[in-house]
Amino acid sequence: MASPILYLAITNHGFGHATRAAAIAAEIKTLNPEITIILATTAPRSVLEAYFPGDWIHRPRAFDVGVIQADSLTMDLPATLDKLKEIRAQAQALIRSEANFLKQNRVGLVLGDIPPLAAPIAQAAGIPCWMMGNFGWDFIYRAWGDEYPEFNDLADWIGDCFSQADRLFRMPFSEPMPAFSSTIDVGLTGVLSRFTPEEVQEAFNLGAIPQEKIVLLTFGGLGLNRIPYENVKHFPDYIFICFDLSAPELPNLIRVDDRFYRPIDFAALAGRLISKPGYSTFSEACRFDVPIISITREGFAEAPILLEGIQDYAQHQIVEAEDFFTGDWSFLAQPMTPPRKAEPLAKDGNKSIAQAVVDYFQS
Missing domain, CATH: 3.40.50.2000 (Glycogen Phosphorylase B;)
Structure with a gap:
């Protein structure tokens, strides 16, 4: 019997999405080593391997742009808008191409963090798409709509893409993410140290x-x-x-x-x-x-x-x-300010998402 195959699509923005997704992929692999994992991202393999050692397939694909930045604070909104319009213009070709890849390789589930096109790609391939994150790109872009009105139309398009997902694992520190029809709140996610x-x-x-x-x-x-x-x-x-x-x-x-x-x-x-x-x-x-x-x-x-x-x-x-x-x-x-809430956040986000993926393939 062929091993189950997970296609993990990662947003093309910085390294934060890539590292947290790689950590969850590592947890999935720990729970079920038989699952083959494809990481679809333009993040460097060296970065991914630092958080997900072991066997996996790297498929360099860019599904979105995130925000074009000179550093972690300096954003170029006109360049971001131009690139986003380019991606939308090419979206149907990318959806067809990647859906064919999923079907040819018998991928059983798409998990996205959190490129909007992952959902229509999965739908075109006839397989479920789950997403995970604490914000959607529609939320980010819509905030710039007064200064650059074209972002509003693009945010609507992204929201429509998100609405095609079957499930969202919503992480803490999140916006409401209303485009998703089925939402499961999870605990904090992250990686563990390699060292004591x-x-x-x-x-x-x-x-x-x-x-x-x-x-x-x-x-x-x-x-x-x-x-x-x-x-x-x-x-x-x-x-x-x-x-x-x-x-x-x-x-x-x-x-x-x-x-x-x-x-x-x-x-x-x-x-x-x-x-x-x-x-x-x-x-x-x-x-x-x-x-x-x-x-x-x-x-x-x-x-x-x-x-x-x-x-x-x-x-x-x-x-x-x-x-x-x-x-x-x-x-x-100066002294630190204590938290306003006494009840801490759950810290089991990696395990919750990974276990759901494993259970899906075993069902």
């Missing part, structure tokens, strides 16, 4: 540093272009950890240049995390109970929802972007 805290302490000489003095700096796969690293010199008794290969050499700044280490590998050691609004970063910090200092992000509709989320569920500080870029980081001397 002791192994990381030894590798980076952190054993003598109190946890509250270890600050993890991470700004997503695209990073930031202008981090004022000189501010770390104001806190000589702290250790700052970053993954920016262009960061300067400073006595209390550890620049992690070994790509085998990831931000999550330091989460259990960090007393605080400094970041920009991003689901994967916030979710993984909450899974490890790491206090979050987030800068603000203007013009991206997901950001206020994420900031509301950490105010509800994490020890936090919210710092205006201008204060982060031009200030002296005196916020580090």
Whole structure:
């Protein structure tokens, strides 16, 4: 009997979607090693392998554009609009091509995070499509409709694509996502460290540093272009950890240049995390109970929802972007604000989604 085949389509935006989807794929493979998994994404194989080691098939395909960005905060809306119109113009050809691929390879289920075209592709192939995420691209684009009215029509088209999905696994820190007809709320998703805290302490000489003095700096796969690293010199008794290969050499700044280490590998050691609004970063910090200092992000509709989320569920500080870029980081001397809600979020999102996929193939 042929092994079941899962086609996992990943949105073409940054690396956050790719890493969380790869982590869920790894969980599926752990629960049932017989499932063949195809990762359909333009994310580099090296990034995917860091979160999903083992056997899988890489199918480089771009189903959407997300947002075209120079770094994790700087967005190019006209270029995004032009690319999105190009994708819509080519959509029917892409749907036919990919649906033929699914049928020829006897794929049994499409799981999307969260490219809109995944649903009509699955429907054209005659198989179910499940989606997972905390926002839809219709929600993001519609927020720009006043400035660029063409985004409104494209958001309607994307909402129609989403309405063809059979199920949505809605993650925490989410917008309502009303285009989906069947929604299942799940817990936090994320990846696990490859190392024990002791192994990381030894590798980076952190054993003598109190946890509250270890600050993890991470700004997503695209990073930031202008981090004022000189501010770390104001806190000589702290250790700052970053993954920016262009960061300067400073006595209390550890620049992690070994790509085998990831931000999550330091989460259990960090007393605080400094970041920009991003689901994967916030979710993984909450899974490890790491206090979050987030800068603000203007013009991206997901950001206020994420900031509301950490105010509800994490020890936090919210710092205006201008204060982060031009200030002296005196916020580090301020106490963290406790979460507004006492009940923590469930942390079983990976397992919930993976188990549903395994159960589907066994039914």
